Amino acid sequence: xxxxxxxxxxxxxxxxxxxxxxxxxxxxxxxxxxxxxxxxxxxxxxxxxxxxxxxxxxxxxxxxxxxxxxxxxxxxxxxxxxxxxxxxxxxxxxxxxxxxxx
Amino acid sequence: xxxxxxxxxxxxxxxxxxxxxxxxxxxxxxxxxxxxxxxxxxxxxxxxxxxxxxxxxxxxxxxxxxxxxxxxxxxxxxxxxxxxxxxxxxxxxxxxxxxxxxxxxxxxxxxxxxxxxxxxxxxxxxxxxxxxxxxxxxxxxx
Numbered sequence: 001x002x003x004x005x006x007x008x009x010x011x012x013x014x015x016x017x018x019x020x021x022x023x024x025x026x027x028x029x030x031x032x033x034x035x036x037x038x039x040x041x042x043x044x045x046x047x048x049x050x051x052x053x054x055x056x057x058x059x060x061x062x063x064x065x066x067x068x069x070x071x072x073x074x075x076x077x078x079x080x081x082x083x084x085x086x087x088x089x090x091x092x093x094x095x096x097x098x099x100x101x102x
Numbered sequence: 103x104x105x106x107x108x109x110x111x112x113x114x115x116x117x118x119x120x121x122x123x124x125x126x127x128x129x130x131x132x133x134x135x136x137x138x139x140x141x142x143x144x145x146x147x148x149x150x151x152x153x154x155x156x157x158x159x160x161x162x163x164x165x166x167x168x169x170x171x172x173x174x175x176x177x178x179x180x181x182x183x184x185x186x187x188x189x190x191x192x193x194x195x196x197x198x199x200x201x202x203x204x205x206x207x208x209x210x211x212x213x214x215x216x217x218x219x220x221x222x223x224x225x226x227x228x229x230x231x232x233x234x235x236x237x238x239x240x241x242x243x244x
Contacts, residue, residue: 055215
C-alpha cells in the first residue's frame with residue numbers, strides 16, 4: 001500500500017493506493033495520524049480512487065480518523081470509492097456520518 | 103453433490119497472509135469463470151474470516167489457520183478454521199458493530215460482511231478449542 005499526502009489550506013488530503021485490510025491498515029493509521037498532528041490542518045479527505053480492495057478494516061480506519069478530526073472540530077470526507085468499496089461503506093452506515101463523494 | 107475440485111492450505115496467523123488467503127481463494131474459484139462481483143465478494147469474505155482468526159482466535163500470536171475450498175458445479179464452499187481461543191457468544195459476535203477489540207479500531211462488521219457477501223455462513227466455535235467458519239457462494243454460472 002502507498003499513501004501520499006497533500007495539504008489544501010486546513011485540509012489534509014490522503015491518497016491511498018492498493019489494498020486496505022487489517023495488515024495494511026495499521027501502517028496507514030500511524031502514517032495518517034502523525035501527518036495530521038504535524039500539519040496545520042483540522043479536516044481530512046481520504047481519496048479511495050486507487051484502492052483496489054477494502055474489507056471491514058477500512059471502516060475501522062475511516063471511523064478512527066473521523067474521530068481524530070471531530071475531536072478538534074474538523075470533518076472527514078471520502079472521495080471516489082469504487083463500487084465494491086462503496087458497498088462496504090454503506091453496509092457500515094458510515095455514509096450517514098461522513099461526506100461521501102462517489 | 104460430487105465436488106469438481108478441492109484445495110486445502112495451511113498458513114501461519116500472520117496478517118501478511120490475509121492477502122495471500124483471499125488471492126488463493128479467488129484464484130481457485132476463478133476456474134469456474136464466475137463474475138467479477140462474485141470473486142470480489144469471496145475475496146472480501148475470506149479476508150474477514152482470516153482476519154478474525156488472527157485477531158480474535160489467536161490474539162495476534164502465532165497459530166495455524168487452515169483454509170479449504172471445494173468447488174461444486176454451481177457453488178463453492180470455503181472453510182476457514184483455527185485452533186485459537188474460540189468465541190464465547192456467537193450471537194453477540196455476529197451483531198453488527200459489536201467488537202471485543204475497539205482499541206484496535208475494529209469495526210465489528212466482520213460477520214455482517216461475511217453474511218452479506220456469501221449465500222450461507224455457519225459458525226462453529228467453542229471456547230478453548232477454536233473456530234470453524236463454513237461459507238458457500240453460488241457461482242451464478244449454472
